Amino acid sequence: MSKTQLQQIDQLLGIGFGETDPDTRYMARIMMQAVIPHKETALREVGVQNGDFTVGIQAGIGEKLPAGSLPRLLLVWVIAEAIRTRNREIYLGDSLAEFMGKLDIVPHGGRWGSITRLRTQARRLFNARVSFIYNGPKGYGSKNVQFADMVRMFWTNEDFNQGDLEGHSITLSQPFYDEIVKRPFPFDMNILRGLARSPLGIDLYVWLTYRVSYLKQPVNISWEQLQKQFGSAYVSPTGGKEFARSAKRELTKIRAAWPQLRYETPRGRLRLHPSAPSISKT
Numbered sequence: 001m002s003k004t005q006l007q008q009i010d011q012l013l014g015i016g017f018g019e020t021d022p023d024t025r026y027m028a029r030i031m032m033q034a035v036i037p038h039k040e041t042a043l044r045e046v047g048v049q050n051g052d053f054t055v056g057i058q059a060g061i062g063e064k065l066p067a068g069s070l071p072r073l074l075l076v077w078v079i080a081e082a083i084r085t086r087n088r089e090i091y092l093g094d095s096l097a098e099f100m101g102k103l104d105i106v107p108h109g110g111r112w113g114s115i116t117r118l119r120t121q122a123r124r125l126f127n128a129r130v131s132f133i134y135n136g137p138k139g140y141g142s143k144n145v146q147f148a149d150m151v152r153m154f155w156t157n158e159d160f161n162q163g164d165l166e167g168h169s170i171t172l173s174q175p176f177y178d179e180i181v182k183r184p185f186p187f188d189m190n191i192l193r194g195l196a197r198s199p200l201g202i203d204l205y206v207w208l209t210y211r212v213s214y215l216k217q218p219v220n221i222s223w224e225q226l227q228k229q230f231g232s233a234y235v236s237p238t239g240g241k242e243f244a245r246s247a248k249r250e251l252t253k254i255r256a257a258w259p260q261l262r263y264e265t266p267r268g269r270l271r272l273h274p275s276a277p278s279i280s281k282t
Helices: 003-016 029-033 069-085 095-102 114-127 157-161 174-181 189-194 199-213 223-233 240-257
Strands: 024-027 045-050 053-058 089-091 129-136 139-146 148-152 169-172 185-188 219-222 269-272
Touching (some): 003 189, 024 189, 045 223, 069 169, 069 174, 069 189, 114 148, 139 174, 169 174, 185 189, 185 199, 189 240, 199 223, 199 240, 199 269, 219 223
Antiparallel strands (some): 024 185, 053 129, 129 139, 148 169, 219 269
């Protein structure tokens, strides 16, 4: 592991040893699809097929696809705000800058600064559309979900640093909002914060949090199956072996913060066991 990864492990171990209280947030099941690419891509749409089902994400007009950790973290914030306020219109205000601070993302300007990247990824994300398609023996069905109906983000770098974001807002589409408020599940924001630099780590933690919540007996999942689960979100030039190595590395990080997570990695697969959730049920 690199020095940065070792620092992540140290931070996550602190969570696992109970040095911080759980920071409960909620996630929508739509995040299980993990179709946002991990890296920049020139493709206009990407997707994954699982049997008769296909899930994909399409870029908005004149935009590229969102990619990396930032759009995932933005979705976490938007979902949490929608559940907290029970409102489709999410006001940026001071809460987005505060959220970035909690993620240890220091707001700074410039072409490659965090504010510029945040604005770019937000624009791409909220103009994108997710499609769910069934095409099988029972017939054909599809559902298209636009993330937002309206986006108002006219801030400058100075506005952001001064916390002057009043009047800027994102109006979620009704289908996306309905997905958010329909049976969301809890997760620990502290763990997600510790994984913030790893898109694969974020995807695995979110998926495991949901998967373990209803697991009644051990289940075996091949690395090939798991790679398909994350679809084009993970692009591996050397195939499944590199994905398996990366997934094992992220699983080590996750279990450092979530020691109750029970799994094994016998040859060629991941074996999940029923485990206590990272956020206790109430």
